[in-house]
Amino acid sequence: xxxxxxxxxxxMRGITKLYPGVVANDHIDLDVRAGEIHALLGENGAGKTTLxxxxxxxxxxxxGEILLDGEPVLIADPADAxxxxxxxxxxxFMLVPVLTVAENIILGAxxxxxxxxxxxxxxxxxxAELGRRFGFDIDPDARVETLSVGWQQRVEILKALYRExxxxxxxxxxxxxxxxxxxxxxxxxxxxxxxxxxxVFISHKLYEVLEIADRITVIRRGRVVGSRLPSExxxxxxxxxxxxxxxxxxxxxxxSHPAEPVLAVKNLRVRSDRGQEVVRGVSFxxxxxxxxxxxxxxxxxxxxxxxxxTGLRRVASGSVTLDGHEITGWPVRSxxxxxxxYIPGDRQKYGLVLGFSVADNLILTQYYNRPFARGIQRNDAxxxxxxxxxxxxxxxxxxSEGVPAGTLSGGNQQKVIVAREFSRDLRALVLDQxxxxxxxxxxxxxxxQVIRKRDGGTGILLVSAEVDEVLELSDRIAVMYRxxxxxxxxxxxxxxxxxxxxxxxGGRTEAIAGPRAGxxxxxxxxxxxxPGDESPGPGVPS
Amino acid sequence: xxxxxxxYASLAVVPALSIFLALVVASFLIILSGLTGPEGSxxxxxxFVAYASLIKGAFGSVTGMANMIVAATPLILTGLSVGVGxxxxxxxxxxxxxxxxxxxxxxxxxxxxxxxxxLPAVLAAVxxxxxxxxxxxxxxxxxxxxxxxxEVVTTIMLNALIQLMISGLxxxxxxxxxxxxxxxxxxxxxxxxxxxxxxxxxxxxIAFACVPFSYWLLWRTTLGFEIRAVGANPTAARxxxxxxxxxxxxxxxLCGAFAGLAGTVEILRLGYYPAVFGTSIGFDGITVxxxxxxxxxxxxxxxxxxxxxxxxxxxMQIQAGIPVEIIDVIQGVILLFLAAEIxxxxxxxxxxxxxxxxxxxxITRSYSERxxx
Numbered sequence: 001x002x003x004x005x006x007x008x009x010x011x012m013r014g015i016t017k018l019y020p021g022v023v024a025n026d027h028i029d030l031d032v033r034a035g036e037i038h039a040l041l042g043e044n045g046a047g048k049t050t051l052x053x054x055x056x057x058x059x060x061x062x063x064g065e066i067l068l069d070g071e072p073v074l075i076a077d078p079a080d081a082x083x084x085x086x087x088x089x090x091x092x093f094m095l096v097p098v099l100t101v102a103e104n105i106i107l108g109a110x111x112x113x114x115x116x117x118x119x120x121x122x123x124x125x126x127x128a129e130l131g132r133r134f135g136f137d138i139d140p141d142a143r144v145e146t147l148s149v150g151w152q153q154r155v156e157i158l159k160a161l162y163r164e165x166x167x168x169x170x171x172x173x174x175x176x177x178x179x180x181x182x183x184x185x186x187x188x189x190x191x192x193x194x195x196x197x198x199x200v201f202i203s204h205k206l207y208e209v210l211e212i213a214d215r216i217t218v219i220r221r222g223r224v225v226g227s228r229l230p231s232e233x234x235x236x237x238x239x240x241x242x243x244x245x246x247x248x249x250x251x252x253x254x255x256s257h258p259a260e261p262v263l264a265v266k267n268l269r270v271r272s273d274r275g276q277e278v279v280r281g282v283s284f285x286x287x288x289x290x291x292x293x294x295x296x297x298x299x300x301x302x303x304x305x306x307x308x309x310t311g312l313r314r315v316a317s318g319s320v321t322l323d324g325h326e327i328t329g330w331p332v333r334s335x336x337x338x339x340x341x342y343i344p345g346d347r348q349k350y351g352l353v354l355g356f357s358v359a360d361n362l363i364l365t366q367y368y369n370r371p372f373a374r375g376i377q378r379n380d381a382x383x384x385x386x387x388x389x390x391x392x393x394x395x396x397x398x399x400s401e402g403v404p405a406g407t408l409s410g411g412n413q414q415k416v417i418v419a420r421e422f423s424r425d426l427r428a429l430v431l432d433q434x435x436x437x438x439x440x441x442x443x444x445x446x447x448x449q450v451i452r453k454r455d456g457g458t459g460i461l462l463v464s465a466e467v468d469e470v471l472e473l474s475d476r477i478a479v480m481y482r483x484x485x486x487x488x489x490x491x492x493x494x495x496x497x498x499x500x501x502x503x504x505x506g507g508r509t510e511a512i513a514g515p516r517a518g519x520x521x522x523x524x525x526x527x528x529x530x531p532g533d534e535s536p537g538p539g540v541p542s
Numbered sequence: 543x544x545x546x547x548x549x550y551a552s553l554a555v556v557p558a559l560s561i562f563l564a565l566v567v568a569s570f571l572i573i574l575s576g577l578t579g580p581e582g583s584x585x586x587x588x589x590f591v592a593y594a595s596l597i598k599g600a601f602g603s604v605t606g607m608a609n610m611i612v613a614a615t616p617l618i619l620t621g622l623s624v625g626v627g628x629x630x631x632x633x634x635x636x637x638x639x640x641x642x643x644x645x646x647x648x649x650x651x652x653x654x655x656x657x658x659x660x661l662p663a664v665l666a667a668v669x670x671x672x673x674x675x676x677x678x679x680x681x682x683x684x685x686x687x688x689x690x691x692x693e694v695v696t697t698i699m700l701n702a703l704i705q706l707m708i709s710g711l712x713x714x715x716x717x718x719x720x721x722x723x724x725x726x727x728x729x730x731x732x733x734x735x736x737x738x739x740x741x742x743x744x745x746x747x748i749a750f751a752c753v754p755f756s757y758w759l760l761w762r763t764t765l766g767f768e769i770r771a772v773g774a775n776p777t778a779a780r781x782x783x784x785x786x787x788x789x790x791x792x793x794x795x796l797c798g799a800f801a802g803l804a805g806t807v808e809i810l811r812l813g814y815y816p817a818v819f820g821t822s823i824g825f826d827g828i829t830v831x832x833x834x835x836x837x838x839x840x841x842x843x844x845x846x847x848x849x850x851x852x853x854x855x856x857x858m859q860i861q862a863g864i865p866v867e868i869i870d871v872i873q874g875v876i877l878l879f880l881a882a883e884i885x886x887x888x889x890x891x892x893x894x895x896x897x898x899x900x901x902x903x904x905i906t907r908s909y910s911e912r913x914x915x
Binding site: 310312331332333336342344349350351352353354355356360364365367368373376377378 | 761762763764765767768770771774775777778779780781782783784785
């Protein structure tokens with residue numbers, strides 16, 4: 001793709017932003033041209049968000065200036081930014097679920113034909129027209145809660161377009177999308193760019209950045225460390241720029257050595273909070289020493305499946321067996337004591353007590369055991385000593401074991417949870433989106449730990465909406481669709497497209513490529529195509 | 543050590559400023575009250591006169607200080623009742639009901655054992671009062687754990703229920719003959735008399751001992767760790783293998799026990815249970831707990847402060863002619879400022895609180911979140 005020529009639409013010159021003790025932005029220069037897709041790449045905490053907050057009027061820079069079409073401007077607040085044609089699509093959508101698409105879009109920018117009443121018809125018409133122009137037919141009167149995540153994102157983009165945005169900032173727009181949805185949204189981005197709009201694309205997924213961007217600016221520790229054209233760089237180069245050292249992007253996972261089954265789920269049915277059956281007859285068997293990936297678009301019953309296995313949710317019927325014990329009705333603690341580990345998807349809600357110290361979070365599941373407790377009393381000396389050792393071993397960056405966990409960065413918070421779960425002997429480990437929102441360095445570290453745990457003989461169930469992660473780590477991959485496991489494929493040979501398609505359609509179209517096991521909902525103790533109860537485990541297809 | 547002290551200091555800033563602001567607001571009322579009456583006049587120094595006599599009343603004499611401690615005693619206990627609950631994410635509005643049931647039970651047991659030797663009589667009444675209070679706490683705890691009924695609603699309703707039930711019983715079944723008003727029989731030997739010619743009694747000792755005990759329980763034991771974990775993040779607690787249900791029931795019972803003990807101490811000091819045992823001690827516990835930031839030692843200080851106001855108020859009324867009710871106004875305004883912490887921070891340009899939910903956030907959050915699964 002060629003770089004569009006022309007005067008820079010946006011110039012940020014020498015932007016410096018200081019926070020107490022940190023230089024968040026250190027003389028950052030950024031040029032974005034009309035019709036350009038400009039990727040902003042950097043680890044968490046590198047300063048991408050601060051820079052965009054400066055642009056969006058949420059933070060005042062200590063130094064530097066912003067020029068729009070060559071004119072210096074002062075952006076006072078987000079309303080000012082929007083008036084100047086700058087819009088931001090956040091990672092977490094800012095939509096009102098019970099309102100319609102049109103209502104969400106006009107919220108705050110109501111078409112004022114009449115000072116009291118909203119002209120819904122006119123708004124709907126304009127929105128439908130806008131959608132058509134960019135290649136998606138959207139029903140302006142559909143309620144947002146009925147839309148998939150991919151379509152909700154389009155609503156967010158439409159919202160920006162409705163406000164006549166010339167510069168669109170997209171904060172990790174693909175984090176929540178399936179591979180197919182990503183392809184579709186990229187097509188939308190290209191159309192927007194072709195119309196002359198500028199896009200600032202924030203991401204840490206290297207291959208995506210290479211695919212979509214016209215130019216890539218890499219930020220590390222508040223400074224621009226490099227600018228690249230996709231044609232003259234590659235993933236390794238970008239990763240090294242980003243992290244500042246050579247990074248191993250793919251884990252050297254080696255062969256798995258599956259042993260006896262450690263976790264088996266049979267005909268499991270689980271209801272959601274609303275009483276709907278969202279896990280509908282799931283069966284599988286996980287061997288020690290293997291990683292079984294569960295891929296699926298969010299909301300297809302994975303959360304409830306995980307909660308049922310870990311004891312957070314009651315099952316409607318079926319059974320869960322851990323290391324030979326039937327644990328279906330067991331409380332969380334007994335499961336843990338019998339060797340079940342769990343890294344939750346929402347680390348701040350489930351994994352940590354943010355107001356507690358790092359040390360208290362490290363012992364959150366074992367506080368009642370020796371040496372952390374003597375009788376009913378806590379043993380603070382032992383807790384501190386063990387915590388210091390664990391912080392060291394797992395490379396948790398924290399000033400001390402006594403600071404609140406909430407003050408740590410996302411990656412280090414996750415390391416606290418990983419350290420807590422990985423530092424004990426486990427038979428089976430459930431990982432729910434273990435690297436969501438983490439930077440390359442932390443992902444590398446956590447993936448290495450996972451492989452080490454596997455090689456130590458622990459069976460690992462990896463649930464993730466990130467196909468890449470599932471593909472990278474799993475020895476076998478089960479695809480979950482509408483509460484059922486619709487396919488189990490061999491991990492090392494699976495293709496991303498095939499998995500993506502299964503995730504999106506449940507394999508109910510003709511266009512499925514790649515291996516597939518049995519009919520939807522078929523028990524999957526065995527590799528594809530092999531009948532029988534005795535599971536020889538995964539392994540390379542013969 | 544220094545950072546620890548600084549931590550405590552930053553915790554105390556908002557309570558201290560709230561007290562100051564409440565005194566400022568109350569001085570306007572004091573000036574206004576000086577305007578009324580036959581000899582009313584505008585006297586801008588009146589607040590100073592009033593506050594000076596208030597301080598003198600509480601600290602000016604040994605009796606004043608003893609009165610302050612006696613007034614603070616039940617407040618320490620109801621403060622702990624609310625404060626310990628806050629640590630578990632529970633807002634115990636039911637201290638009043640728990641206190642009434644505890645006091646009533648202690649009064650009955652005391653009356654039954656009026657002739658027994660003092661030590662067993664007092665002990666039996668105290669144990670009974672604690673258990674009754676715990677029962678009154680257990681009920682909303684159980685309802686919350688198993689049905690999700692919010693403790694604020696259930697404890698308020700239980701307050702009314704307990705009060706009316708006891709009032710009915712005292713007026714009827716347990717009414718002692720020979721008195722001009724409805725009350726229970728005297729507790730006789732179970733009465734808590736002053737020690738060594740002062741109004742200080744055995745209950746003072748118990749209440750003061752409850753402060754380090756609560757601190758030890760919350761911060762030094764595994765049970766306290768569970769209580770605090772459930773309060774700070776119930777979902778994470780459940781994920782970790784703790785049982786929020788058990789903790790909620792247990793903590794509410796413990797809260798009830800503290801309030802029950804407060805009622806016990808008051809009734810055994812009085813010597814009988816009167817039909818109209820109208821008391822604000824239960825609700826004052828909320829002010830004490832918030833002023834003390836949920837910390838047992840903070841609660842002790844807050845209770846002493848409120849106790850001092852109670853002890854000093856009569857002298858204020860005599861010397862400055864200010865009605866004692868101004869104390870209730872000051873308390874109420876303190877509570878308002880504590881609840882509206884953000885207003886106080888704005889007024890004095892203070893930075894926002896550190897990470898971690900404050901006591902009040904814990905409460906408001908618990909309205910929107912399902913605690914148990």
